[in-house]
Amino acid sequence: MCTGLTLTTNDGYHLFGRSMDIEYSFNQSPLFIPRNFTWNNVVTKDINKIKYAILGMGTMMEGHPMMADAFNEKGLACAGLNFPGYASYEENIIDGKINIGPYDLILWVLSNFEKVSEVKEALGNLNIVSVPFSQSTPLPTLHWIVYDKNDDCIVIEKVKGKLNVYDNKIGILTNSPTFDWHITNLRQYMGLTSTQPPEAIWHKQELIPLGQGLGLCGLPGDFSPASRFVRTSYFKSHIALNKDELSGVTAFFHILANVSMVGGSVVTPANLNDITLYKSSMCLEKGTYYYNTYYNNQITIINMHNEDLDASEVKVFPYRDVQSIYYEN
Numbered sequence: 001m002c003t004g005l006t007l008t009t010n011d012g013y014h015l016f017g018r019s020m021d022i023e024y025s026f027n028q029s030p031l032f033i034p035r036n037f038t039w040n041n042v043v044t045k046d047i048n049k050i051k052y053a054i055l056g057m058g059t060m061m062e063g064h065p066m067m068a069d070a071f072n073e074k075g076l077a078c079a080g081l082n083f084p085g086y087a088s089y090e091e092n093i094i095d096g097k098i099n100i101g102p103y104d105l106i107l108w109v110l111s112n113f114e115k116v117s118e119v120k121e122a123l124g125n126l127n128i129v130s131v132p133f134s135q136s137t138p139l140p141t142l143h144w145i146v147y148d149k150n151d152d153c154i155v156i157e158k159v160k161g162k163l164n165v166y167d168n169k170i171g172i173l174t175n176s177p178t179f180d181w182h183i184t185n186l187r188q189y190m191g192l193t194s195t196q197p198p199e200a201i202w203h204k205q206e207l208i209p210l211g212q213g214l215g216l217c218g219l220p221g222d223f224s225p226a227s228r229f230v231r232t233s234y235f236k237s238h239i240a241l242n243k244d245e246l247s248g249v250t251a252f253f254h255i256l257a258n259v260s261m262v263g264g265s266v267v268t269p270a271n272l273n274d275i276t277l278y279k280s281s282m283c284l285e286k287g288t289y290y291y292n293t294y295y296n297n298q299i300t301i302i303n304m305h306n307e308d309l310d311a312s313e314v315k316v317f318p319y320r321d322v323q324s325i326y327y328e329n
Helices: 102-112 116-123 179-189 225-238 245-257
Strands: 002-008 014-022 029-033 038-040 047-049 054-061 064-072 076-082 098-100 126-128 142-148 153-159 162-167 200-202 205-207 275-283 288-293 296-303
Touching: 002 076, 002 142, 002 225, 002 245, 014 064, 014 076, 014 142, 014 245, 029 064, 029 296, 038 064, 047 102, 054 102, 054 275, 054 288, 064 102, 064 275, 076 102, 098 102, 102 126, 102 142, 116 142, 116 153, 116 162, 162 179, 179 225, 225 245, 245 275, 245 288
Parallel strands: 098 126
Antiparallel strands: 002 014, 014 275, 029 054, 038 047, 054 064, 064 076, 076 142, 142 153, 153 162, 200 205, 275 288, 288 296
16 A cells, blocks of 8 residues: 655645555666667566666566656656555557566656657557566556656556556545546545634524534545545645645655554554555756654655766665664763
C-alpha cells in the first residue's frame, strides 16, 4: 500500500513524491542513474541507453536499477504503486511495439521523455508483458502516476487487457480499486470544510460546536486505499504555508504523515507489520530528492546536479535509517 502526491508551491516549484507502505525492506537506497548508463530489457533482451539522468529510490538487482519512485533531469517524475486484484499484463510480446516488464516502466518513462504529453503519446505503442525479472522475483502488480513541472499529471493502469490513461487533476494516487473509482468516491466528501459549523438549534436544544475541527467530521481515518485517497486529497487542497521549496517540502511531509502507517496498526494476512518504510519528495525544478524513513525522522536531501550527469555507472547512496537527534546540551 502506498500514497502518491503532487504539490505546487506558491512560487511555482513542483513537488512529487510518495509514502512507501510495505511490510518488508526491499534493500532500497537512493540511486543516481547517469545519462550514459545502459540497461538490458529483460523481455526483449535489447540494450537500452539512458537519455536523461535519473534520481530516485530503488534497488539494484543483478546490476539492473529497479526504481520505486524517481525523476529525471528534465523535471519528469514517476512512481509505481501496488495495484492488487486489478493489474493485468499481456502474456506475449507484440511485434512492432515497445515490450517491457512492469518493473521497468519507470525506467523507460524517465530515460526517454521530458514531459507528460510525450509519455501519453508514446503509451499507444507500449506493451507491458507479464515476464518476471527473474525466477526468484514475483511479478509486481502496479499502476503508475506520472508528473512534470508543467503541472500535468496522469495515471497509467493496465486492466483486463486494456491500457487506461487518466488525466489526474487531483494529483493523488493510492491503490486499488481503479483511479476513476477513487475520483467518483471523492464526491461523497464534498461537504468537508476547514471552517467551523455555526451554532444550531434542533427543536428546543441549542447546539454549540465543541472545540475546533468539526468541519472535518466524516473525514475517513483508516489506512485503506480509499480513505488515504480522500484524506490526502483534502489536505492537499487545503494546505497552507508552502510559499517556497523548503516550506513546500515541509508541507509535503506533513500531508504524507497523515497517511503514514505505524507499526502494529496494520497487520497483513501473513502476520507482518505494514509500515511506512519511507516518504519521499522531489523538487522537479531544483533536481533535489528528499526522503525520511520509518526509523529516522530527519529529512535527507540529494541534489542531482551535484553529480556527474555524464557518468557511466549507477551511484548508490546510503539509506539513512538510523534516527538522527539534535542534542541541545
